[in-house]
Amino acid sequence: MSSVATYIDELRTSLTSRHIAIDTIRDIVREVDSESSSYEEATSSFGTPGEYAKSFPEGKKPKGSAAFLAAAVILAVLWVLIQLITRDKNSEGLANFAMTWLPAWGLIALGITIDFSRFLARVRKSR
Secondary structure (H helix, E strand, O other), X not given: OOOHHHHHHHHHHHHHHOOOOHHHHHHHHHHHHHHXXXXXXXXXXXXXXXXXXXXXXXXXXXOOOOHHHHHHHHHHHHHHHHHHHHOOOOOOOHHHHHHXXXXXXXXXXXXXXXXXXXXXXXHHHOO
């Protein structure tokens, strides 16, 4: 038996991913919290968190919501192209591979991390 807090956390995440305003999320969460005492009761009253979130119109996607990831992918592709064009054709091995691909994957991982942390910050603001 899960608690209503689990339902509310899942609902908050679903609503945030639909770009619903933070004040609206707080109002929805208060309503669910006041009318339900368990996960099962909330599910029977409102549906699953994902279904209930879909019943609200999707908000405007914030500008730059994936800007860091897009910039990281572009920089990674440019890095790989520059490395492939300028690398020493005679050198082979792990060092050449690492110099070409590790910074690119690092940039992409950094972009994903930054965008995900921005999403989590929005979820925390809705509390």
